[in-house]
Amino acid sequence: MDEDLITWFCAYTPLELLTAAGLKPVRSFGDPDRIDDSDAFLHPAICPYVRSCLAQAMQEEGPHHAVFVNSCDGMRRLHDAWKDLFPDGFVFLLDLPRNVGKSGERMLAGEYRHLLEALRSWRGREISHAEIKAACRAREELRREYIRAAEGAGGGERLLLARHFQSAPQDAASPAATRGPAATAPGAGRGVPVLLTGNILNPAGMVSLLEEAGARVVWADLCNGDRAFAAPTLAEGESLGEVLGALAAAYLARPHCARMLDGERRHRTLVENALRAGARGIIYASLKFCDSYLYEYPRTREMLQREGIPVLRLESDYADGHAGQVLTRVEAFLEMIS
Amino acid sequence: MELLEQIKERYLDRLSPATFRSRLFWKTVEGLALSPLNRPQWKADRVSLAYFLRATRDAYLHRAPVVWCNLLTPSELVLGSGCIPFYPEMAAAVAASAGLAPRFIDRAAEEEFPSDACSYHRCLLGCALEGFLPEPDLLLAVNYPCDSAPLSFAFLGDLYRAPLFVLEAPLPGRERGVEELAGRMAEAARAMAGLSGRREREMMEGLSTAVELSNRALRHLREVEEMRKRDDCTLDGKDAMGNVSVLAGCLGSQAGADFYRLLAEELRERGCRGKNGLRIMWMHLKPWYSQTIFQILEKHGARLVCEEYTHATWEAMDPRDPFPSLARKLGGHFLVGAAERRVSHLVRLAREYRVDGAIHYNHWGCRQSCGSAPLAKGALQRAGVPTLIIDGDCIDDREYQEGQVATRLEAFLESLK
Numbered sequence: 001m002d003e004d005l006i007t008w009f010c011a012y013t014p015l016e017l018l019t020a021a022g023l024k025p026v027r028s029f030g031d032p033d034r035i036d037d038s039d040a041f042l043h044p045a046i047c048p049y050v051r052s053c054l055a056q057a058m059q060e061e062g063p064h065h066a067v068f069v070n071s072c073d074g075m076r077r078l079h080d081a082w083k084d085l086f087p088d089g090f091v092f093l094l095d096l097p098r099n100v101g102k103s104g105e106r107m108l109a110g111e112y113r114h115l116l117e118a119l120r121s122w123r124g125r126e127i128s129h130a131e132i133k134a135a136c137r138a139r140e141e142l143r144r145e146y147i148r149a150a151e152g153a154g155g156g157e158r159l160l161l162a163r164h165f166q167s168a169p170q171d172a173a174s175p176a177a178t179r180g181p182a183a184t185a186p187g188a189g190r191g192v193p194v195l196l197t198g199n200i201l202n203p204a205g206m207v208s209l210l211e212e213a214g215a216r217v218v219w220a221d222l223c224n225g226d227r228a229f230a231a232p233t234l235a236e237g238e239s240l241g242e243v244l245g246a247l248a249a250a251y252l253a254r255p256h257c258a259r260m261l262d263g264e265r266r267h268r269t270l271v272e273n274a275l276r277a278g279a280r281g282i283i284y285a286s287l288k289f290c291d292s293y294l295y296e297y298p299r300t301r302e303m304l305q306r307e308g309i310p311v312l313r314l315e316s317d318y319a320d321g322h323a324g325q326v327l328t329r330v331e332a333f334l335e336m337i338s
Numbered sequence: 339m340e341l342l343e344q345i346k347e348r349y350l351d352r353l354s355p356a357t358f359r360s361r362l363f364w365k366t367v368e369g370l371a372l373s374p375l376n377r378p379q380w381k382a383d384r385v386s387l388a389y390f391l392r393a394t395r396d397a398y399l400h401r402a403p404v405v406w407c408n409l410l411t412p413s414e415l416v417l418g419s420g421c422i423p424f425y426p427e428m429a430a431a432v433a434a435s436a437g438l439a440p441r442f443i444d445r446a447a448e449e450e451f452p453s454d455a456c457s458y459h460r461c462l463l464g465c466a467l468e469g470f471l472p473e474p475d476l477l478l479a480v481n482y483p484c485d486s487a488p489l490s491f492a493f494l495g496d497l498y499r500a501p502l503f504v505l506e507a508p509l510p511g512r513e514r515g516v517e518e519l520a521g522r523m524a525e526a527a528r529a530m531a532g533l534s535g536r537r538e539r540e541m542m543e544g545l546s547t548a549v550e551l552s553n554r555a556l557r558h559l560r561e562v563e564e565m566r567k568r569d570d571c572t573l574d575g576k577d578a579m580g581n582v583s584v585l586a587g588c589l590g591s592q593a594g595a596d597f598y599r600l601l602a603e604e605l606r607e608r609g610c611r612g613k614n615g616l617r618i619m620w621m622h623l624k625p626w627y628s629q630t631i632f633q634i635l636e637k638h639g640a641r642l643v644c645e646e647y648t649h650a651t652w653e654a655m656d657p658r659d660p661f662p663s664l665a666r667k668l669g670g671h672f673l674v675g676a677a678e679r680r681v682s683h684l685v686r687l688a689r690e691y692r693v694d695g696a697i698h699y700n701h702w703g704c705r706q707s708c709g710s711a712p713l714a715k716g717a718l719q720r721a722g723v724p725t726l727i728i729d730g731d732c733i734d735d736r737e738y739q740e741g742q743v744a745t746r747l748e749a750f751l752e753s754l755k
């Protein structure tokens with residue numbers, strides 16, 4: 001096993017710092033088919049993505065280095081179980097503010113310092129602000145590459161591309177080696193245009209079902225979709241403090257997931273994206289047991305109703321073995337908006 | 339619970355949001371509470387009952403600005419700023435005790451809050467949607483113990499068009515984070531003082547008095563804890579568990595200090611009951627609508643000698659420096675951060691209270707407690723404490739499998755003998 005590989009889970013992970021430390025960050029997508037393997041460590045009413053990630057790690061040889069973000073109860077519990085199961089790995093829990101704005105930026109920059117300190121004592125070397133800036137530039141190159149590749153691609157394909165860009169081992173030295181699969185965009189331009197919003201979806205599950213039903217996902221507002229690539233995380237500055245401050249600000253300026261507090265901005269971005277991409281409706285699809293998206297739905301629905309944008313709510317168990325059951329609902333929704 | 343029964347009997351068929359806003363209703367309730375028939379057995383409980391009745395009445399009648407809080411919101415901060423803290427999660431527990439929770443949970447489902455979320459929050463959301471709760475002027479949530487409060491409060495902030503403050507407790511070891519939290523608390527206190535009309539000086543005086551009173555409560559709580567460690571302590575955890583509301587909602591008030599002083603005094607007076615039996619620790623909360631579990635415990639001569647949420651987990655604070663003090667108190671809570679802290683808190687309790695076994699009540703939808711239950715169980719077992727995890731729901735009795743719970747509990751208690 002490559003000692004430089006480090007697993008990450010949440011889209012708020014500052015990959016630039018990991019790359020700057022000479023690591024190869026790889027996002028885990030878990031193994032939804034073996035989710036039950038995690039039962040003894042994580043309650044079945046916890047996010048299936050989180051449980052799938054643990055289940056997959058349990059099948060793999062060490063060293064199980066991982067960075068967790070304290071983004072929700074589920075992620076925190078994944079961190080706890082992981083640390084308990086794999087005590088030899090480098091395991092770090094990075095805090096994430098809910099309050100955006102200056103205080104949030106300060107807090108997040110402080111967290112980056114803690115992460116750097118932990119990385120320094122693990123790797124035995126300092127990480128300079130020049131290395132971080134270089135890693136930011138390499139990330140930005142990758143982000144642009146994703147955007148180019150995803151141009152005109154369908155929903156399932158966008159998610160596969162995103163998965164590739166998030167989970168192929170990448171380091172600052174060889175970003176180009178990670179070029180993703182070319183988008184063949186079958187059926188591009190066909191189907192009812194919809195915007196998909198939610199947390200993490202399985203490209204082989206719910207998303208392909210939507211396409212089967214006749215939807216064309218024009219924007220995947222998912223943390224394993226377009227959202228993670230929607231804005232740069234380029235940081236500049238002449239000192240470590242400046243660079244970390246800029247990086248924190250950049251992460252907090254990206255389109256947010258529902259766990260953040262500025263619902264108003266999130267709603268505005270959602271509507272803007274739907275209009276820009278020509279979506280006729282919004283499909284709000286999230287993983288079961290994800291409180292952030294579960295509590296957020298009634299507010300989003302209200303807001304979309306006010307804006308006159310139709311919305312359909314779906315839930316996924318990540319493996320999506322029974323996703324076919326919602327086919328009729330999806331078809332009826334598409335018919336209504338087409 | 340007799341008081342609740344009587345209120346239900348009189349008002350159930352005409353229960354409406356307006357009922358709670360009528361002075362007559364509160365007069366009747368206070369009258370009923372004073373009746374010797376309804377008087378709680380413990381003097382301390384009389385104090386907390388009177389306090390909560392008064393505070394709830396004042397919140398409904400809007401006698402001062404109302405601030406909605408979650409379990410870890412420091413009541414000292416709200417009281418010191420001249421506002422009434424209102425804990426809707428406790429309102430959900432009261433609704434459950436009165437058998438009214440399903441109605442409100444169904445109302446939340448109509449709004450599309452699905453059954454996978456914590457029923458404390460679904461119940462309180464339903465109550466709010468039906469207009470049964472006192473309108474907040476501000477909402478003040480802490481980002482722990484769970485995600486439910488900041489998230490459902492965001493919905494409620496929109497519903498009531500009231501500002502929401504979220505206090506973010508930092509992870510352990512983040513000293514700068516404690517300073518930031520203190521700053522955020524000061525900001526929230528100023529917003530609350532703005533509502534109550536307190537000037538800066540009055541607010542600071544109010545806060546320092548609140549911290550002083552909280553310190554007094556802490557001193558007496560420590561005495562209570564020492565006495566509860568004795569074999570012959572007369573206080574049973576099934577009753578003491580309700581004190582979670584005192585710890586959450588009364589600290590910073592005279593009632594909070596009186597409550598623990600009286601409890602300590604009375605424990606000293608009542609002394610020995612001379613009963614030996616199984617000593618059990620309870621983790622997370624209980625089903626508020628049913629007594630069966632406790633009847634089974636009693637049948638097996640088992641007693642709850644400690645509960646997860648009712649203990650002192652902080653040091654005395656500096657009344658001259660309320661914000662940093664309160665920030666440290668909150669930041670040091672065992673539910674803040676990774677599960678390690680919760681687990682070591684539980685192992686410490688198990689050791690100090692010399693328990694024979696421990697029960698974790700898995701409240702459906704509570705990712706924080708169910709999520710770390712396997713780790714807690716593992717650590718307790720390693721410490722030689724047999725541990726049972728039972729699945730259930732604290733609020734929604736429709737999700738409670740009484741037969742199944744009873745069978746597992748009986749088997750567990752048998753195995754401890």
Ligand code: SF4
Pocket residue numbers: 009010011012071072198199200223257258259
């Ligand atoms: S949904 Fe949000 S909190 Fe969860 S992994 Fe994605 S970005 Fe992180």
Ligand code: SF4
Pocket residue numbers: 427456457458459483484485486487701703704705706707
């Ligand atoms: S039961 Fe759990 S999820 Fe519900 S309010 Fe309490 S801590 Fe939060």
